[in-house]
Amino acid sequence: MQTALIARPDEAAARALPSNVEAEAAFIGAVLIDNRVIEELSTALLPIHFFEPVHARIYERILQLLDRKAVVTPITLKPYFEADEALKDLGGAAYLARLTADGQGLLAPRELAGQIYDLALLRELISVGRNLVNSALDTSERVEPLEQVAEAEAALYKVAEGASAGSEAQGFATATRTALGMIEQALLSGGHISGTTTGLTSINEKIGGLHDSDLIILAGRPGMGKTSLATNIAFNAADRLRRDLADGIEPDKSVGAATAFFSLEMSADQLATRILAEQSGISSEALRMGKISRDDFQQLSYASQRLAELPLYIDDTPALSIAALRTRARRLKRRHDIGLVVVDYLQLLQGSGRASDNRVNEISEISRGLKTLAKELGVPVIALSQLSRAVEQREDKRPMLSDLRESGSIEQDADMVWFVFREDYYVAAREPKVPEGSDDTKTHEAHAAWQAEMERVFGTAELIVAKQRHGSTGKVRLRFESRITRFSDLADDSMASHSYD
Numbered sequence: 001m002q003t004a005l006i007a008r009p010d011e012a013a014a015r016a017l018p019s020n021v022e023a024e025a026a027f028i029g030a031v032l033i034d035n036r037v038i039e040e041l042s043t044a045l046l047p048i049h050f051f052e053p054v055h056a057r058i059y060e061r062i063l064q065l066l067d068r069k070a071v072v073t074p075i076t077l078k079p080y081f082e083a084d085e086a087l088k089d090l091g092g093a094a095y096l097a098r099l100t101a102d103g104q105g106l107l108a109p110r111e112l113a114g115q116i117y118d119l120a121l122l123r124e125l126i127s128v129g130r131n132l133v134n135s136a137l138d139t140s141e142r143v144e145p146l147e148q149v150a151e152a153e154a155a156l157y158k159v160a161e162g163a164s165a166g167s168e169a170q171g172f173a174t175a176t177r178t179a180l181g182m183i184e185q186a187l188l189s190g191g192h193i194s195g196t197t198t199g200l201t202s203i204n205e206k207i208g209g210l211h212d213s214d215l216i217i218l219a220g221r222p223g224m225g226k227t228s229l230a231t232n233i234a235f236n237a238a239d240r241l242r243r244d245l246a247d248g249i250e251p252d253k254s255v256g257a258a259t260a261f262f263s264l265e266m267s268a269d270q271l272a273t274r275i276l277a278e279q280s281g282i283s284s285e286a287l288r289m290g291k292i293s294r295d296d297f298q299q300l301s302y303a304s305q306r307l308a309e310l311p312l313y314i315d316d317t318p319a320l321s322i323a324a325l326r327t328r329a330r331r332l333k334r335r336h337d338i339g340l341v342v343v344d345y346l347q348l349l350q351g352s353g354r355a356s357d358n359r360v361n362e363i364s365e366i367s368r369g370l371k372t373l374a375k376e377l378g379v380p381v382i383a384l385s386q387l388s389r390a391v392e393q394r395e396d397k398r399p400m401l402s403d404l405r406e407s408g409s410i411e412q413d414a415d416m417v418w419f420v421f422r423e424d425y426y427v428a429a430r431e432p433k434v435p436e437g438s439d440d441t442k443t444h445e446a447h448a449a450w451q452a453e454m455e456r457v458f459g460t461a462e463l464i465v466a467k468q469r470h471g472s473t474g475k476v477r478l479r480f481e482s483r484i485t486r487f488s489d490l491a492d493d494s495m496a497s498h499s500y501d
Contacts, residue, residue: 018122019051020115027112028058030105032096035072037109038063045113049120054086058096074100121159128155150323154376157330196340196380197255199236202476202489206465207416209255210237210340210380214469215371217346217410219385219399220420221392225461226384227266227344228274228485229420233382234259234342235275238312241339257339257379258311260332262325264348268314274485275312279303283483311336321350322369326376333377341377343370345384346410364409371413385410387419397426401466417467422480423457460490 031037038045047060061080065072074096081087087095105112132152195209210216210233220226240256263271277284280303282296292300313332320328325343332338343349351362351369367383374381387403399419404410411417427450461480465473479490 017051017126018119020119021052021055023112023115024050024052024055025099026105027109027116028055028062028105029099029101029103030109030112031059031062032072032074032077032100033103033106035066037106038066041110041113043110043113043117045117049117051119051123054084054090057081057084124159125156128152128159131155147323150327153327153330157334157376195255196237196257197240198233199240200232200478200487200489202478203463206471206474206476207468208470210382211415211470212378212380213375214380214415215367215374215413216380216382216416216418217385217404217414218382218418218420219387219404221387221397221399223425224420224422225480225482225485225487226420228480229463229487230342230344230382230384231261231271231274231485232278232487234261234312234340235278235310237340238310241311242309251337258336259313259340259342260329260336260338261312261314261342261344262320262328263314263316263344264318264320265344266316268316271314271316275307276300276303277484278486279307281484284485285483313338319348319350322366325349326369326373329373329377333379338377339379341373341379341381343381343383345386346370347386367410367413397421397423398462398464399466411467414467415469416465419462419464419466421462421464422460423462424454424460427454427457461487 045059047056047063050056050059058077058081061077062072065076070076074093077096078093081093081096087093091098132148132155135148135151195211195214197209198204198207218226218230237257238259241251241254241258242256244254244256245251261271273284273287276282277287280296280300282292282300286292286296287300313336315328315332317324317328329338329341346366347363349366351365370381370383385404387399391397391399391403398421401411401417404417459479459481461478463476463478465476467473477490479488480486481488
């Protein structure tokens with residue numbers, strides 16, 4: 001292939017960028033001779049990876065036609081490029097035929113594709129470096145060096161992941177294929193999960209699983225079990241992936257996910273104790289105090305062996321900033337391909353120094369940062385959040401969206417908002433006192449009524465889906481075993497379809 005076919009000697013900057021236009025032409029020629037070449041590629045080659053714009057347009061059209069199950073040759077491509085001015089400069093439709101003239105690309109199409117891809121990453125790396133230098137030379141007061149470092153790392157992460165054109169607009173055909181893939185996954189999973197599983201059937205049926213790029217806010221008053229539910233979901237997703245891999249299922253076909261758990265409140269060993277308690281059926285209090293029998297210890301040992309290969313990664317670094325959390329999450333994504341991030345809890349994160357003088361602005365920055373993280377990594381992010389004390393002042397203690405503490409931006413940025421509510425927690429606090437030896441009928445009747453109510457609500461919880469972009473709001477009833485801090489499905493889920501007021 002002669003270099004005179006395509007040359008841009010007038011662009012000094014373009015000449016300086018690493019590229020191999022001849023390799024691009026040879027590869028496209030190989031694809032036009034044998035369309036099956038694309039199916040055998042180990043590298044996901046996209047039009048954006050081509051240096052020459054004409055080649056990028058030709059390759060994009062090839063992919064579109066192959067997606068329609070059409071046979072692609074210079075003749076079938078010709079009608080799409082008759083009006084292409086840049087191609088006319090190269091000889092028009094005759095150029096398409098010349099691409100297939102020698103067929104040298106068929107000798108090593110994988111190597112050619114790999115080289116095109118690698119050169120595209122190098123060009124993107126040069127672009128990131130140039131932007132980094134320009135930003136670093138800006139010494140005005142409004143510049144935050146740590147913020148620049150975080151932005152540079154995010155850009156490098158995209159290059160490492162091959163997202164060399166993350167800022168480019170996405171064609172609707174690409175978005176449609178992605179959507180169809182999610183629908184197919186939901187169909188294959190039995191008709192109710194299009195994302196990562198929560199491990200709780202009643203929740204999965206309500207929300208369709210945890211969707212990539214979603215920010216889920218899980219809120220509740222202290223004592224409601226926010227951390228317990230988040231830990232249960234994190235374990236269930238990681239354990240499902242572990243079991244699927246053991247069964248020979250490909251990671252991208254599994255509804256499980258490797259999970260990163262950022263625990264700003266509890267230490268890693270405390271979280272591990274909770275999970276061990278849940279899996280062994282021994283109360284976490286007994287585990288902490290060592291009040292267990294030899295049989296219990298053996299049961300605990302079996303549980304720990306099952307959990308040894310669990311793809312659950314716990315980071316218990318205290319007082320993390322949102323920038324540092326995003327950095328650590330990117331690292332975990334790169335090293336362990338995490339598919340779910342849990343943050344316990346949002347109010348313990350720190351914003352940048354600029355926003356620290358105003359707590360509302362800081363929380364807004366943090367919630368935006370978490371949503372950006374979800375989109376950047378393409379994974380669901382569950383962030384726990386506190387609620388204001390306004391709940392305690394009402395007769396009905398069920399939380400509302402207005403109870404989200406300190407900032408309306410949490411509600412705005414979230415794709416889903418969940419509230420955990422345990423009525424037995426409040427009923428237990430209302431127990432009427434019966435003086436010892438008292439024979440007052442009214443007092444005993446009041447206590448009997450309380451006891452009946454307590455029996456009705458004991459061990460149950462509600463997950464209130466107060467906001468959901470993908471579906472309806474409502475309540476899901478769950479079973480809660482406080483002794484081992486475990487949420488599970490409740491046999492009678494008649495309230496799941498009730499609307500949320």
